[in-house]
Amino acid sequence: xxxxIYTSVSALALFAAAPALAQNNTSAVNQAGxxxxxxxxxGGSNSDSSVTQGGDGxxxxxxxxxxxxxxxxxxxxTGNDNTANVTQTDxxxxxxxxxxxxxxxxxxxxxxxxxxxxxxxxxxxPPGTKNTSAVTQSGNxxxxxxxxxxxxxxxxxxxxxxxxxxxxAQGDNAAPEGSSLGTTYNNTSxxxxxxxxxxxxxxxxxxxxxxxxVNQGGGNNGASVTQSGGxxxxxxxxQGGMDNAATVNQSGNSNVSGVNQSGDxxxxxxxxxxxxxxxxxxQTTNENEAIVNQTGDGNSSSVNQASASDPSYGxxxxxxxxxxxxxxxxxxxxxxxxxxxxxxxxxEIQQVGSGNSSSVDQSGTGTYAEVQQIGAxxxxTVNQSGxxxxxxxxxxxxxxxxxxxSSLNQTGFIVSADVLQSGDDNISSIDQGGSSNxxxxxxxxxxxxxxxxxxxxxxxxxxxxxxxTNISGVNQSGNxxxxxxxxxx
Numbered sequence: 001x002x003x004x005i006y007t008s009v010s011a012l013a014l015f016a017a018a019p020a021l022a023q024n025n026t027s028a029v030n031q032a033g034x035x036x037x038x039x040x041x042x043g044g045s046n047s048d049s050s051v052t053q054g055g056d057g058x059x060x061x062x063x064x065x066x067x068x069x070x071x072x073x074x075x076x077x078t079g080n081d082n083t084a085n086v087t088q089t090d091x092x093x094x095x096x097x098x099x100x101x102x103x104x105x106x107x108x109x110x111x112x113x114x115x116x117x118x119x120x121x122x123x124x125x126p127p128g129t130k131n132t133s134a135v136t137q138s139g140n141x142x143x144x145x146x147x148x149x150x151x152x153x154x155x156x157x158x159x160x161x162x163x164x165x166x167x168x169a170q171g172d173n174a175a176p177e178g179s180s181l182g183t184t185y186n187n188t189s190x191x192x193x194x195x196x197x198x199x200x201x202x203x204x205x206x207x208x209x210x211x212x213x214v215n216q217g218g219g220n221n222g223a224s225v226t227q228s229g230g231x232x233x234x235x236x237x238x239q240g241g242m243d244n245a246a247t248v249n250q251s252g253n254s255n256v257s258g259v260n261q262s263g264d265x266x267x268x269x270x271x272x273x274x275x276x277x278x279x280x281x282x283q284t285t286n287e288n289e290a291i292v293n294q295t296g297d298g299n300s301s302s303v304n305q306a307s308a309s310d311p312s313y314g315x316x317x318x319x320x321x322x323x324x325x326x327x328x329x330x331x332x333x334x335x336x337x338x339x340x341x342x343x344x345x346x347x348e349i350q351q352v353g354s355g356n357s358s359s360v361d362q363s364g365t366g367t368y369a370e371v372q373q374i375g376a377x378x379x380x381t382v383n384q385s386g387x388x389x390x391x392x393x394x395x396x397x398x399x400x401x402x403x404x405x406s407s408l409n410q411t412g413f414i415v416s417a418d419v420l421q422s423g424d425d426n427i428s429s430i431d432q433g434g435s436s437n438x439x440x441x442x443x444x445x446x447x448x449x450x451x452x453x454x455x456x457x458x459x460x461x462x463x464x465x466x467x468x469t470n471i472s473g474v475n476q477s478g479n480x481x482x483x484x485x486x487x488x489x
Contacts, residue, residue, distance in 0.1 A: 028050045040061075041062070047088075049062045051074075060077065065088075073103075086114045100131070105138075112144045112145075117149050138160045144167075148170045150172060157191045161197035161198075189211075190215075191214045198219050200222045201222075204225070206228050210250075215237070217238075217239065219243075223245075223246045230255070244266045244268075245266070256278045275297045277296070299329040299335070303338045308342075308343045334351040336359075344365065347370075353374055360384075361382065362385075368394035383409045396418045404427070405428070408429075411433045414437075417430050423443065426447065427448070438461075442463070458480045463483075464487070
């Protein structure tokens, strides 16, 4: 008896669409399960809707209103207790604002909401203006929400495990249409959620020609991608581990960001404001944290974290962080590379200006490196492979000026070094291979050259050069040595 009642409901839905048949509206409903509900309302022209529900307790609502040149929706639900809502609205009077939506739910307890509101006819490239959406949920208790505004948006959501949540928002229908400022068309988003489930992905694209890809193959991962304004921004997030969190914010043009988390309990944040910036974060072990902030044009940053965790060396979060990297770049053409493969390593990089370059390689235990470069064409290289008993293998470099070069190699125990270069064309080199070494190097003029090598125990070296074109060399390989060099007044 119930099946007869719902068959009547389907007939009423078709009958409600009958006045619009002259406007090429078509609707086909096939319900083979029990307690299924389908509501289809089509207004305008060239609308097409097909609903097939093979499970029990499925609910589908399709509302296509004002589609001048065609809106198509297909919903197929073979599981139980699934809900699908599709709304496609367009009142444009121009050419080819075609919209299409397809929802396929073969699991149970899934919810999918798709809203496509174009209201325009702006077509930057053939074959014209259209929005496309595809949602496939083969797992259970998944939720997918998609909102497409403006033109030429494309979105795909695939949920193959259980308890996943995906939210995608593309475009802004309030943007001035057809102008070079404020248009929000031609964005593409891919969300794939598998693994053990419980993943969450949020994507917001409000610029033009943006591309976002979120692939979550692990479990309980969270990803947030925001592309606010600008053109041709590209973001890729790949989470294969457990309980990872990734946040990407892009504002400007032609920025590229990549986050790959294959370990567990990692945190990654990438903020890009400007043009043609690139950021890459790779986390292959557990409990790493990486923060990258880029403001300006043409900056590049690479962070690779493969550190292990040891509570004995926990400096930043009381023992819970394997590696911590914080990179801040403001200006033009700056580059930074951080590689952490030791235990409980910390690197903090700040570059302001243009053409500055910083490289930090930490393969030791409990190492710390801080680099600050302000000016143009400064170069800093840090290599830390030592092991310590407490948080003492550290290096701090500050370069203010142009074309300064600093190099550090630390392989010993409980070593520390500080370098301060303020001026132009200064060069410094520190090599520490012993234990309990300390070196302080200050150059405040132009064209100064200084080198310190310490391979013994208990060595201390202090070098200060405050005029121009001074040269200093200190080599200590014995025990309990101290060297102090002062040049220029």
